Amino acid sequence: MNSYGFPSLLQYSRLNTSIADTKAKAETARIEVVTGRIADLAAELGGSVGDAQLLRKAISDVELMGASAQRALGRAQIAQVALSRSTEGVEVTGTNLLSAIGRNDEQSIGIAATQAELQLDAAISSFNTRYEGRSLFSGDATNTLGLADKETLLTDIRAIFAAAPDAATREAQLDTYFNDPAGGFETNIYLGGDGNAPRTEISDGELVEYSAKANEQPVKDLLRSLSTLVIADESDAWPDREDALTKAGAGMIAASEDMVEVRARVGAAEERMVSAVSRLEAEATALGATYNERTARDPYEAASMLQQLESQLEASYLVTSRISQLSFVNYVR
Known part of the structure; x- marks a missing residue:
């Protein structure tokens, strides 16, 4: 059995x-x-599990801050490219224009005006640059474009030229349009917010502001000079047309130089963010090594x-x- x-x-x-x-x-x-x-950390580490959990949280916090700093660095880098593009060739065009005025060379003046219109297109496009869904030059209104289109601006400037009886009136109206808080530029052209874009935290309590806005004075001076040249070239009948052309040429050169200061400001913030990203990566690596030693x-x-x-x-x-x-x-x- x-x-x-x-x-x-x-x-x-x-x-x-x-x-x-x-x-x-x-x-x-x-x-x-x-x-x-x-x-199962709790079963394996016993009373030391709390230290491991604190390490894991510290790593997570550093990684989140590092990712935020990396995104901000990306925005600053793209903003630098846009700022550079916004003035590309403008100073040369202004210099050529002044030379052409001195020679009374209408053909060269026309060429400069054509170049200025292309550069105006490029400048407005640059200040409407977006990165990861955010407008870079719209201040705290990151979901909107920075500027209206070129034709809207040229239409407004053309109306000022047509209505002004003399050069002094025209310049006063241009001053109001571009520089008065209630002027046409702020109401018709600049579409962004009044405040600056949110600052980025790159370490505990350390905030960095890296943005530029499309309604800063150098930007307005740049757009004023370019649009003035384009419209001044349209008709010989404008009062004291040569004065308008001369101011446009000199303004293009000055605005190009002033934009360097804006780029330098963004560049300084960019350098801080590069250092912060490197520091945070090193910190995350060190914390990760300690965590691995305890939990591996x-x-x-x-x-x-x-x-x-x-x-x-x-x-x-x-x-x-x-x-x-x-x-x-x-x-x-």
Whole structure:
């Protein structure tokens, strides 16, 4: 007669419980083999688990700040490119214009005006630059463009030229349009917000402001000079047209120089952010190394444990299979 005893429900249940427990431990071991890290920190580290959790939070905080600084650095870098593009060739055009006026060379004046219109297009496009869905020159209204289109500006300047009886009136009206807070530039052309873009925190309590706005004085002077040249070239009938052309040429040169100061301001903030990103990356690396020392699982130990548990599972499944095949007929055979 077979020596097996008839299995009881209790024995079968205990075996299943043991298998479930072994499976759970095997899954934990698999996770540790893959991640190289202790799966159950509380059970493994005991009272030191709090220190590990604080380290993990510190790493997360540094990584978040680093990511924020990296995004801000990207915005500053793109803003620098846009600022450079906004004045590209403008100083040369202004110099050529003044030379052409001195020679009374209408053809060269016309060429300068054509170049100025192209540069006006490029400048407005530059100040409407967006990065990661944010307008870079709209101040705190980051969801709107910085400036209206070129034709809107030229239409307004053309109306000023047409209405002014003399050069003094025209210049006074241009001053009001571009420099008065209630003037046409602020109401019709600048579309951004009154405040500056939000500052970025690059370390605990250290905030950096990196933005420029499309209604800053150098920007307005640049757009004024370019648009004035374009409109002044349209008609010989404007009062004292030569004076308007001369002021436009001199203004283009001066505005190009003033824009260098804006670029320098953004560049200074950019340098601070480059340093902050490097510092935060180094800090995250150091914290990560400490965290790994405390929470790492030896890969050979984890693999050995997994192999042992899998062997136990195979043995348990074999026993279960044999038990499940027992019957009263087998028992009495």
